[in-house]
Amino acid sequence: MRRIRAAAAGAVTVSLLTAVTACGGGSSTGGGSNDSPKTLTYWASNQGASIEVDKKVLQPELDKFEKQSGIKVKVEVVPWSDLLNRILTATTSGQGPDVLNIGNTWSASLQATGALLPWDASNFAKIGGKDRFVDSALGSTGAQGKDPAAVPLYSMAYALYYNKKMFADAGIATPPATWDELIADGKKLSKGGKWGLGAEGSNPSENIHHTFVFAKQHGADFFTADGKPDFTSDGTVAAVKQYIDLMAKDKIIAPGNAEYAQNQSVSDFAKGKNAMLLWQSASANLKSQGMSDNAYGIAPVPVQSGTPGTGTNVNSMVAGINLAVFKNSHNLDGATKFVKFMTSDAEQKILNTAYSSIPPVKTAQTDATFNTPANAVLKDTLAKSAAALPQVADESQFETAVGTAVKALFADAAAGRAVTTESVKAELEKAQQQMPAK
Amino acid sequence: MTTTTAASADSGERAVPKDSPGAARGPRRPGRIRRIALPYLLLLPALILELLVHLVPMVIGIFMSFKELTQFYIRDWGTAPWSGFDNYKVSVDFSAPVGEALLHSFLVTVGFTLLSVGLCWLIGTAAAIYMQDTFRGRGLLRALFLVPYALPVYAAVITWVFMFQHDNGLVNHVLHDQLHLIDKPSFWLIGDNSFYALLTVSVWKGWPFAFLIVMAGLQNIPGELYEAAALDGAGLWQQLRRITLPSLRPVNQVLVLVLFLWTFNDFNTPFVLFGRTAPEAADLISVHIYQASFVTWNFGTGSAMSVLLLLFLLVVTGVYLLLTSRGRKTADV
Numbered sequence: 118m119r120r121i122r123a124a125a126a127g128a129v130t131v132s133l134l135t136a137v138t139a140c141g142g143g144s145s146t147g148g149g150s151n152d153s154p155k156t157l158t159y160w161a162s163n164q165g166a167s168i169e170v171d172k173k174v175l176q177p178e179l180d181k182f183e184k185q186s187g188i189k190v191k192v193e194v195v196p197w198s199d200l201l202n203r204i205l206t207a208t209t210s211g212q213g214p215d216v217l218n219i220g221n222t223w224s225a226s227l228q229a230t231g232a233l234l235p236w237d238a239s240n241f242a243k244i245g246g247k248d249r250f251v252d253s254a255l256g257s258t259g260a261q262g263k264d265p266a267a268v269p270l271y272s273m274a275y276a277l278y279y280n281k282k283m284f285a286d287a288g289i290a291t292p293p294a295t296w297d298e299l300i301a302d303g304k305k306l307s308k309g310g311k312w313g314l315g316a317e318g319s320n321p322s323e324n325i326h327h328t329f330v331f332a333k334q335h336g337a338d339f340f341t342a343d344g345k346p347d348f349t350s351d352g353t354v355a356a357v358k359q360y361i362d363l364m365a366k367d368k369i370i371a372p373g374n375a376e377y378a379q380n381q382s383v384s385d386f387a388k389g390k391n392a393m394l395l396w397q398s399a400s401a402n403l404k405s406q407g408m409s410d411n412a413y414g415i416a417p418v419p420v421q422s423g424t425p426g427t428g429t430n431v432n433s434m435v436a437g438i439n440l441a442v443f444k445n446s447h448n449l450d451g452a453t454k455f456v457k458f459m460t461s462d463a464e465q466k467i468l469n470t471a472y473s474s475i476p477p478v479k480t481a482q483t484d485a486t487f488n489t490p491a492n493a494v495l496k497d498t499l500a501k502s503a504a505a506l507p508q509v510a511d512e513s514q515f516e517t518a519v520g521t522a523v524k525a526l527f528a529d530a531a532a533g534r535a536v537t538t539e540s541v542k543a544e545l546e547k548a549q550q551q552m553p554a555k
Numbered sequence: 556m557t558t559t560t561a562a563s564a565d566s567g568e569r570a571v572p573k574d575s576p577g578a579a580r581g582p583r584r585p586g587r588i589r590r591i592a593l594p595y596l597l598l599l600p601a602l603i604l605e606l607l608v609h610l611v612p613m614v615i616g617i618f619m620s621f622k623e624l625t626q627f628y629i630r631d632w633g634t635a636p637w638s639g640f641d642n643y644k645v646s647v648d649f650s651a652p653v654g655e656a657l658l659h660s661f662l663v664t665v666g667f668t669l670l671s672v673g674l675c676w677l678i679g680t681a682a683a684i685y686m687q688d689t690f691r692g693r694g695l696l697r698a699l700f701l702v703p704y705a706l707p708v709y710a711a712v713i714t715w716v717f718m719f720q721h722d723n724g725l726v727n728h729v730l731h732d733q734l735h736l737i738d739k740p741s742f743w744l745i746g747d748n749s750f751y752a753l754l755t756v757s758v759w760k761g762w763p764f765a766f767l768i769v770m771a772g773l774q775n776i777p778g779e780l781y782e783a784a785a786l787d788g789a790g791l792w793q794q795l796r797r798i799t800l801p802s803l804r805p806v807n808q809v810l811v812l813v814l815f816l817w818t819f820n821d822f823n824t825p826f827v828l829f830g831r832t833a834p835e836a837a838d839l840i841s842v843h844i845y846q847a848s849f850v851t852w853n854f855g856t857g858s859a860m861s862v863l864l865l866l867f868l869l870v871v872t873g874v875y876l877l878l879t880s881r882g883r884k885t886a887d888v
Contacts, residue, residue, distance in 0.1 A: 198830075202849060209629050226852075229626045319745060321832060373722040376745050378830065510626065514851045521832040528745035528834065531721075550652030553625060553853055 149234070152447040157190045157455055160203065162218035162438055164271065164472045166405035168194040174471045182458050188451045201513065207443070208232040215446040216455050219267055221257040221437045222322075222506045222516065228259045228266035229510035234442040234449070235264035244268065244457040253435050254477035257505040267439035268456055269477035271469055273397040274498040275326065275433040276491075277416045283311070283392040284414075292416035296359070299393070299419045303369030306392040313369030315382030315391035318527035321520020324360075325506070326434050327395065328523055331356035333431035333504055334421050339515060340507040348519060348549040349542055357523060358541045365530035375524075375531035386413075397436045400473035400491060415491045417498055425502035433503040437477065475499060511552060518548040620858035629854065642859035653847075657860060659835070660843035664819060667750070667839060671757040672814045676807070678758065679765025684799065686766075687773055697770075704763035712827035715756045719743035719828075744829065749837040756824055761817070765810055772806030773799070808879045815875075816868065840864060 159179075165171045171194040179190040193214070195203055201223060207213025208230050219227055227233055234240065236258070241247045247255065254272050258265035277299075279292050287306050293299035303313025317323040332338060337352025347353070364370040371391075374382055380402070386394040387406035395418055404410065417425045418432040425432040440459055442452040458464060465481035475495050476482045487496060506512060522544040530536050619632065620642050628635035648654040686697060703711065718725040720743075727740040743752040780798050789797065822841040825833050831850055833842045844864065848857025 205629070205849065205852075209632070211630075226626060230630050231627075232630045319830070371722075372742075376721055376742060513626075514853075517832060517846070517850045524745070524832065525835065528742065531742055532746050547652065547656075551656070551851060553851065 324523035
């Protein structure tokens with residue numbers, strides 16, 4: 118008996134203690150130095166179809182850099198699902214890489230932690246000046262009025278990918294330019310186990326990207342001009358509802374897509390299960406899944422009416438990856454050199470070709486590789502009709518809160534429950550209340 | 556913990572130590588001290604490690620719960636401003652959104668834990684009792700029962716994720732296509748059904764442990780008891796009620812407690828099943844706190860919630876141990 122009780126007490130203590138240990142952490146201060154000028158660690162985001170693909174793309178370039186500078190770069194490709202957490206942990210512990218990739222929408226959030234090297238005029242001068250970069254890409258490198266927290270590396274934009282054969286079979290001659298046309302086409306295509314459009318209902322980030330564009334098209338925004346969350350304005354509610362309705366009311370998205378979060382909709386498109394896909398730079402991914410380049414067409418994401426442009430005709434977020442340097446790097450000079458190398462014209466061409474993205478560097482963008490019809494659409498979108506996600510410190514929380522609300526609404530739609538203006542508003546209200554109070 | 560008074564309150568016959576401090580014997584004293592000190596000395600490394608690994612982070616966690624710790628301070632969280640009890644106030648203000656969500660998550664967790672522990676115990680006990688009798692293939696079956704317990708959690712839960720998928724999952728295939736039990740394929744990983752999906756995986760994962768422990772407990776019940784009972788004309792049900800279950804009491808006491816704590820705190824299962832943001836119906840408190848801390852970057856509030864959870868579990872465990880041991884003592888008398 119006694120022993121059992123002792124065992125119980127022991128088990129209890131250990132279990133209880135572990136409950137709280139989850140939130141331990143360290144602290145670190147201090148800036149960087151040039152203590153170890155011969156090595157660099159680089160966390161690359163997963164851009165290709167797999168981590169192996171990324172390593173294959175990056176390694177030759179890193180070898181090239183080593184030859185030029187004598188600095189050895191240790192690369193680790195981090196999957197998207199882990200990246201933000203890894204960066205956060207590195208920020209807390211101070212044990213991070215020297216150079217890292219960040220999703221450009223996180224720029225302002227990560228900038229607020231103070232862990233990233235600010236790109237002031239003198240730092241920019243070391244990599245050829247701020248003017249080398251496209252304005253829209255620079256728009257998502259940090260909060261307005263502050264020195265950027267990162268440098269643009271790859272730019273991407275959303276486009277409408279459509280299956281040429283399925284369109285021809287359904288007698289559709291041109292890709293839809295407005296949402297009404299997309300819904301009409303989608304209805305023609307949604308039959309016999311095939312569907313008009315694909316979506317990633319359980320992926321908060323995807324949900325945010327799309328609802329952001331819809332909100333812009335309704336003349337609304339998720340944040341007020343002074344950076345306060347504003348998720349429940351009429352325009353925003355209408356925007357979110359319009360997106361969910363593609364499944365709930367228009368029934369051109371398969372209900373099963375409500376639980377997609379691992380890019381299954383891209384696979385569905387590659388397999389011809391969905392005729393349309395709203396995606397950013399999907400070409401490389403589609404190719405790796407066996408879909409040939411001429412099997413699909415690329416058109417701008419539809420707008421409410423007219424043609425894509427600024428203001429209410431925004432049809433994409435400015436998507437992309439930025440390159441940042443940890444402030445407490447032990448090889449600040451080397452890190453800057455590496456950023457210079459990665460954003461050089463030559464490397465920009467090689468890397469952006471490999472990832473079917475667009476170079477954010479103006480001179481590299483003019484290269485013939487990026488003038489194919491597909492890239493022309495993306496380039497045009499980035500130049501004329503893409504807008505950066507709110508560059509506020511709470512952006513990361515916003516992605517989760519609203520992205521999760523949209524996920525819950527998709528779950529309702531998939532289960533056949535009514536999605537009304539009220540239910541959308543209620544979910545968004547809940548999301549807004551979860552935002553940190555100021 | 557074990558002071559003399561506690562010991563005397565606990566069991567009368569050991570209340571008075573044979574060699575009380577008053578009965579010190581002069582010259583042999585140093586040796587005695589060494590002898591008494593040695594076990595503690597041997598325990599010391601473990602104690603120090605325990606302090607480092609568990610207690611220090613716990614104290615840091617409590618410290619953090621009194622700070623306004625957001626992304627602006629995580630790089631050097633010592634500089635975060637003190638917020639007093641604000642984080643606690645926000646967490647327990649059940650009329651405001653954060654508290655309301657925490658309460659909801661708490662209630663979901665309580666319901667989930669009760670069901671999961673109950674089912675694990677029931678299935679585990681039934682299987683163990685059934686497996687008491689020797690029959691051909693018993694060893695194989697026993698080994699098979701332990702498979703869920705032996706598999707790595709992550710791999711096992713990922714397999715469940717595949718099985719629960721709406722379009723290609725095995726669960727819908729069996730329930731809908733083969734058995735025609737449901738009208739149309741259901742969603743298991745989103746929406747309300749996610750609770751049952753979580754419960755299924757949790758029970759599947761947890762009952763072999765109950766099985767293992769109860770099986771070990773059954774070995775200690777003398778066979779003569781059953782023989783005597785059978786002679787007295789007791790049926791199977793009576794034997795179960797009057798011999799098996801009372802004899803398993805001390806084993807069950809630990810088993811239920813450990814299952815309770817594990818289930819209540821389970822993070823891996825819901826996290827692998829649903830990812831960073833769980834559906835509302837299956838919003839277990841561990842993932843909820845994770846979300847509060849690491850997804851919305853409100854580490855202070857997350858820490859406060861952790862401390863509250865710790866207090867709750869401490870109280871429940873204390874009351875449980877008190878009740879079950881008192882019950883046993885009266886039974887012993």
